[in-house]
Amino acid sequence: MKSVIKHIFQRLCSKILLLLAVSFLTFWLMHATPGNFFDSLRLNPQIAQDTVDRYEKLYHLKDPFFSQYIHWVINALHGEWGYSLYYNVPVSHILGSRLYNTFILSMTSLLLTWSLAIPLGIWAALRRNQWVDRVLSLFSFAALATPGFYLAVLLLYAASRLGTLPLGGMHSPNYDDMSIVGKIGDTALHLVIPAVVLSLASIASLQRIMRGNMLGVLRQQHILAARAKGLPEGVVIYRHALRNAFNPLVTLLGYEFAALLSGAALIEIVCSWPGLGSLLLTAVRSKDVYLVMSSTLLASVLLIIGNMMADILLTWVDPRIRYDNQN
Amino acid sequence: MTIKINSNSRTQLAFASFRRNRIAMLCLWALAVLYGLAIFADFVCPYAYDDENRDFSYCPPTPVEFRDHGQWVNPFVFKRSLTFDAIHRRVYVIDPTQKYPLHFLKGGRLWGVDDPGRFYVWGADARGRDLFSRIWYGARISLSIGLLGVAISFILGLLIGGIAGYYGGWVDASLMQTCEMFMMIPGFYLMLALRAAVPENFNSVQVYISVVVILALIGWASLARIIRGMALSLRERDFVLAAKTLGVPDIVIIFKHILPQTISFSAASLMLTVSSYILAEAGLSMVGLGIQDPIPSWGNLLSDAMAIVPVIFAPWILLPGLFIFITVMCFNVVGDGLRDAFDPMFRD
Secondary structure (H helix, E strand, C coil): CHHHHHHHHHHHHHHHHHHHHHHHHHHHHHHHCCCCHHHHHHHCCCCCHHHHHHHHHHCCCCCCHHHHHHHHHHHHHCCCCCECCCCCCEHHHHHHHHHHHHHHHHHHHHHHHHHHHHHHHHHHHHCCCCHHHHHHHHHHHHHHHCCHHHHHHHHHHHHHHHCCCCCCCCCCCCHHHCCHHHHHHHHHHHHHHHHHHHHHHHHHHHHHHHHHHHHHHHCCHHHHHHHHCCCCHHHHHHHHHHHHHHHHHHHHHHHHHHHHHHHHHHHHHHCCCCCHHHHHHHHHHCCCHHHHHHHHHHHHHHHHHHHHHHHHHHHHHCCCCCCCCCC | CCCCCCCCCHHHHHHHHHHHCHHHHHHHHHHHHHHHHHHCHHHHCCCCCCCCCHHHCCCCCCCCEEEECCEEEEEEEEEEEEEECCCCCEEEEEEEEEEEEEEEEECCEEEEECCCCCCCCCCECCCCCEHHHHHHHHHHHHHHHHHHHHHHHHHHHHHHHHHHHHHCHHHHHHHHHHHHHHHHCCHHHHHHHHHHCCCCCCCHHHHHHHHHHHHHHHHHHHHHHHHHHHHHHHCCCHHHHHHHHCCCCHHHHHHHHHHHHHHHHHHHHHHHHHHHHHHHHHHHHHCCCCCCCCCCCHHHHHHHHHCHHHHHHCHHHHHHHHHHHHHHHHHHHHHHHHHHHHCCCCCC
16 A cells, blocks of 8 residues: 555646646747737726736746746645736636536536446447347447537537526526525536536447457457356456456546547537636636646646546556556 | 469458448448549539528528429429518528529539529528538548647557567656546547637638647557557567567667557557547537537537527537438448458457
8 A cells, every 4th residue: 555655646746746847848838929928917997006016026027037947836725826807807807717617517417427338338248249249339430520510519409409408607697596406406407418418429339349358358368267167247257357348548537638628618608517628718718827827737737636536546446556666 | 494383462352351241341332432522522412512592591491393383393492482471480481483494514513503593402501501512511620630739649559558568668668648638638528628729810721730639639648558569569579579589779660560560559649539530520510619610510510509598499410410420420330340351359
């Protein structure tokens, strides 16, 4: 257990270094953007000149590029993430709720994906080359080729025709008057379309991988041995085959998370889900430098956390993986 | 006496096995048709992509008539004009007295009708531009951008992956850390952040180039990692040792002996990258950060559909998405077919 913690700590350190590099990259990109962001801030009559002066001093905007970056990092570490031109508030005031919304959406689709893809994969493997398998493989091909944003538009269109599901957003207009249960139900109803769209492609790919793994394991000797000693088929499959077929999937969880976050951004925009992705779009459109930087960085942090969780989970489900005797 | 040995190289075997894969061949042909239509858009489309007529906003597809007073005649279309119904919805009413004959091969275009008649094969968009024409002109952008982006990513991936895998050690470590840095930012976020650095006053060609570069930058890292893995195992092989012993310089070994070996194996992942780039361009253009109107691309054609209201009374504006779907599906199937063909495990 100690070695696992040490391993995680090591990885965390290297990730923090990488995160610093990512922040430098985004900072450089923002710096390369033509037009000074604070010029337009100064021209905005709604913002007091004092505020602009204060921020100009805080971010050392008169300094050379590298010194600006160092000061940005120091400020960021102090929780001072910069000032949003578009929303007229410090960036840190907006990010929290947006992060939470993206997290809800990603977690729901992750749950949906794993609870559906694994059983479907097993089913397809056990009925190999029968009609179930064929239908599922056709579905996979179609789902992988369907652009998520397009599917979202189609579903929103269908919902507008049927009138059963809300057309985008996260809450109904009368959300504040609802009881706790009503609030949860309302959010869940708004979650249906984005979560389904987001999960569909990952269900398709994960189901194919699960099927492949299961078929691979079923060909192995220990399954033959288990069958030869007369174990019931259910025990052979669910106790001896399933676990081995499942383990490699956990490594995928990290990648899955990356794809999910990236996919979520576009779906959020189409379904007007108030998450990190739609925030970034607004920020990029309005050239809101600090908002762009912070949301990009935050998305990277989410990705790292996802990968780390997959790492820890892997050591937990697969006892063969140990970190102490690695070079 | 000479003995003729009939032997096939690995690549020849792979292509022979690919040709036997009927579905993959079908998809390859479908792609050929799509690219053909894009290349000959000037000929196939009745209008130029920016030929607009505001009197025909969201005009539904024009029905072509073949019979007139019970007689078979040359195809023609009726005049249609815009009116509003009781609740102020657009209605296009047919005027049976005014007819416009459909003409073929006139003015370098396959088909069309003379002004003031309008011929909308798949309906019109908000500005009364022919969607059919815009789809095929847009195909030029959407279909080329993926290929160009992948070409750049692949060159970057080959160079960096090849060098990292061949030299190993700290070169490998530092290059792979750079790759990891790019992979650590979720793709769409990286795309938007890169887009933020693009000046707003770019003209359409510059925008096109910048989108290609943005696409190339999001995917090169994973390609570099795949190629690095292959190079890592290839450099242990005897032919590399032989070349080294003969004093061949490293750069020649990488370019002449290692990289050519990786190309056939990475063909499948290249196809999948093309389809992911086509999707990425569509997403970027749809949210208004990619190719800008009036230049059409399949992505920005869909941006009207993001608001639900136009879709309700003009559902044909959803059509570009269908072509994205078909293209991506075909690239995926061809990619899968190539992987099966090059992978000896699957070979019969």
